Amino acid sequence: MKSLSILWNVFVRDFRKQSGRMTLTIVGLLWGTISIMLLLSFGEGLYQQMSINSKGMGEGFSVIWGGRTNKEFKGLPRGRRIWFLANDLPYFQAKLPDAKLVTGEMMRWGQRISYKDKFLSQMVDGLYPEYESLRALYPQMGGRFINKKDLELKRRVVFLGNEVKDDLMPDVENPIGETIFINSVPFTVVGIMEPKRQTNSYASRDSRNVFIPLTTYQTMWNEPYFDNLILAVDKKDYARMEEFTDRLNLAAAQKYKYDPEDKVLGIWDTIESQEMMDNILLGLKYFLGFVGFMTLAIAGVGVANIMFVSVKERTREIGVKMAMGARRSTIQLQFITEALFITFMGGGIGISLIYCLTEAFKMVPLDIPALDMMGRPTVSLIDGLIVVCILVAMGTLAGYFPSRKASSVSPVESLRYE
Amino acid sequence: MIRMSNVSKVYHTGSITFEALRDVNIEIKEREYCAVVGPSGSGKSTLMNIIGCLDDSSTGEYYLRGQKVANMTQNQLADIRNKTIGFVFQSFNLLPYATAEENVEVPLLFAGQSRKLRLERCRFLLERVGLADKMKNRPTEMSGGEMQRVAVARALANDPPLILADEPTGNLDTRTGGAIVDLFNELHDEGRTIIMITHDPNIAAQLPRQIYMQDGALVDRLRAAS
Ligand SMILES: Nc1ncnc2c1ncn2[C@@H]1O[C@H](COP(=O)(O)OP(=O)(O)OP(=O)(O)O)[C@@H](O)[C@H]1O
Numbered sequence: 105m106k107s108l109s110i111l112w113n114v115f116v117r118d119f120r121k122q123s124g125r126m127t128l129t130i131v132g133l134l135w136g137t138i139s140i141m142l143l144l145s146f147g148e149g150l151y152q153q154m155s156i157n158s159k160g161m162g163e164g165f166s167v168i169w170g171g172r173t174n175k176e177f178k179g180l181p182r183g184r185r186i187w188f189l190a191n192d193l194p195y196f197q198a199k200l201p202d203a204k205l206v207t208g209e210m211m212r213w214g215q216r217i218s219y220k221d222k223f224l225s226q227m228v229d230g231l232y233p234e235y236e237s238l239r240a241l242y243p244q245m246g247g248r249f250i251n252k253k254d255l256e257l258k259r260r261v262v263f264l265g266n267e268v269k270d271d272l273m274p275d276v277e278n279p280i281g282e283t284i285f286i287n288s289v290p291f292t293v294v295g296i297m298e299p300k301r302q303t304n305s306y307a308s309r310d311s312r313n314v315f316i317p318l319t320t321y322q323t324m325w326n327e328p329y330f331d332n333l334i335l336a337v338d339k340k341d342y343a344r345m346e347e348f349t350d351r352l353n354l355a356a357a358q359k360y361k362y363d364p365e366d367k368v369l370g371i372w373d374t375i376e377s378q379e380m381m382d383n384i385l386l387g388l389k390y391f392l393g394f395v396g397f398m399t400l401a402i403a404g405v406g407v408a409n410i411m412f413v414s415v416k417e418r419t420r421e422i423g424v425k426m427a428m429g430a431r432r433s434t435i436q437l438q439f440i441t442e443a444l445f446i447t448f449m450g451g452g453i454g455i456s457l458i459y460c461l462t463e464a465f466k467m468v469p470l471d472i473p474a475l476d477m478m479g480r481p482t483v484s485l486i487d488g489l490i491v492v493c494i495l496v497a498m499g500t501l502a503g504y505f506p507s508r509k510a511s512s513v514s515p516v517e518s519l520r521y522e
Numbered sequence: 523m524i525r526m527s528n529v530s531k532v533y534h535t536g537s538i539t540f541e542a543l544r545d546v547n548i549e550i551k552e553r554e555y556c557a558v559v560g561p562s563g564s565g566k567s568t569l570m571n572i573i574g575c576l577d578d579s580s581t582g583e584y585y586l587r588g589q590k591v592a593n594m595t596q597n598q599l600a601d602i603r604n605k606t607i608g609f610v611f612q613s614f615n616l617l618p619y620a621t622a623e624e625n626v627e628v629p630l631l632f633a634g635q636s637r638k639l640r641l642e643r644c645r646f647l648l649e650r651v652g653l654a655d656k657m658k659n660r661p662t663e664m665s666g667g668e669m670q671r672v673a674v675a676r677a678l679a680n681d682p683p684l685i686l687a688d689e690p691t692g693n694l695d696t697r698t699g700g701a702i703v704d705l706f707n708e709l710h711d712e713g714r715t716i717i718m719i720t721h722d723p724n725i726a727a728q729l730p731r732q733i734y735m736q737d738g739a740l741v742d743r744l745r746a747a748s
């Protein structure tokens with residue numbers, strides 16, 4: 105306890121006496137910390153934004169398109185069209201009971217959508233209620249997505265992409281319940297999609313789509329075939345997606361009699377592309393982190409250098425103090441405390457500064473399209489912790505080794521030091 | 523107080539070895555007042571540093587107040603330097619960034635004294651050496667004599683029984699040097715043991731005991747004088 109108070113008194117006194125040098129070191133470290141945190145926060149912001157963007161389509165599923173056979177199979181000719189019917193779904197569901205969902209949708213491009221005197225040409229998508237969470241088609245307040253009842257009763261209800269709503273009925277404050285026309289057939293608006301960032305799509309972007317119940321769609325266009333199937337799996341099965349699509353292909357090959365090795369179906373595994381995207385982003389983040397680390401390392405070398413130089417300058421001082429009865433441990437601890445204090449000050453101020461800055465930046469409502477892609481700089485807790493750890497390690501090393509060297513010789517030697 | 527038997531100190535500089543002290547046998551009693559004299563390079567400082575526990579001997583035994591110094595731990599040595607010995611250097615060895623007061627404070631700081639006591643003691647000691655008006659001056663703002671008086675005040679900080687002075691007047695003119703010697707006389711009168719290296723024969727002659735050194739060995743007065 106006593107030696108602690110001695111240490112504290114010596115530290116405070118010397119620190120006040122040599123505040124110029126200390127301040128310089130702190131500023132150097134502050135600079136390094138700000139640089140690395142800036143880089144890391146940009147990386148983190150980009151990473152988060154891109155993750156959100158790439159998940160805008162929903163996640164955890166494969167899109168499967170029908171196609172034509174390329175080989176003859178059991179006497180059947182090549183070039184046969186393999187398309188799926190609405191009543192194929194129970195068959196696939198039975199073959200893939202462990203899948204989260206097997207469903208399908210139908211779509212038609214360039215349909216005439218009108219409201220009062222306005223009209224647009226848009227894609228109409230006939231689908232099931234499950235698409236809401238599957239494809240992240242969430243309604244804005246006051247509205248809803250297409251539900252089971254709509255499907256059963258083949259109701260003429262429509263769920264609009266938010267951009268379609270903006271173009272079609274820009275001044276309508278409450279569009280729910282309004283009637284719009286699809287090819288002159290009246291439909292009641294039940295919901296408007298909550299705006300979302302979406303970088304991937306397999307048809308048109310959801311904000312520009314017009315969604316209606318699949319059954320209504322079928323009666324309208326007398327359409328038996330799906331445009332595509334969707335095979336969704338649970339999170340725990342993400343890694344096994346390929347196995348699921350293989351099984352679906354096998355089931356389809358059995359039912360429609362084609363060689364399962366014949367690449368008839370078009371399959372887009374969004375999990376795989378998601379992973380690829382994640383890896384690219386992670387790589388980018390690591391790269392930025394690496395650049396930042398190098399920056400910090402330079403700052404660290406600076407701190408170590410200043411500590412080292414100061415120990416040389418202060419070797420005589422250490423000699424004097426030891427001649428006056430300072431214990432070795434007190435001297436070493438003083439230097440370590442100094443180095444730690446400096447790194448904590450520089451690092452702490454730097455990290456807090458960047459944190460405040462990024463938080464403040466998030467509050468400012470900026471409507472710059474680049475931000476939709478780039479995201480906004482974000483300080484992540486882990487990044488901050490890592491930086492703090494590196495700084496602390498650096499501080500301890502920079503303080504410990506030079507002072508140990510200077511205090512391990514006899515006081516006479518330190519006093520004679522020129 | 524001090525007993526040395528066959529103490530030697532060997533320096534190794536590259537492949538050359540140099541014997542700065544050879545077989546020194548000496549006994550200095552409590553309350554003695556000694557002058558150490560001898561030509562430059564004779565090993566006076568080397569001896570003094572070993573006595574002051576600032577350096578260790580190569581061979582031989584050194585007992586300080588009956589305790590064998592070689593057996594002491596680093597912390598024990600530090601405490602001895604702090605409380606038992608007051609060291610005054612020829613080149614002052616003050617901390618350049620600190621004021622007179624703060625320099626005197628150093629041994630008190632390492633003794634773990636309270637702030638109040640430290641300040642009181644600093645004021646008392648600086649008044650005693652006649653520097654009451656220079657408490658806030660840094661070494662660069664003081665004369666050599668003043669700096670050496672600060673150093674003496676610092677050596678007295680923890681009221682040590684043994685004062686070691688390595689040419690305390692070496693960098694001072696005769697008059698200021700005389701004032702420092704007067705100070706040491708006072709300290710001796712108070713009952714302290716004092717060992718002082720000096721080149722000045724007049725000063726040495728004033729002291730009760732002289733220790734003569736030549737080529738790293740103690741010699742008796744007649745041979746050294748010749
Ligand atoms: N660290 C060292 N390494 C090598 N030789 C040393 C070292 N310190 C002292 N010496 C040598 O030891 C001898 C004695 O040195 P010391 O400093 O004790 O002499 P001194 O009697 O105090 O001389 P002066 O009166 O000039 O101060 C000198 O010849 C010196 O060169």
Ligand SMILES: [Mg+2]
Binds near residue numbers: 566567568688
């Ligand atoms: Mg000397």
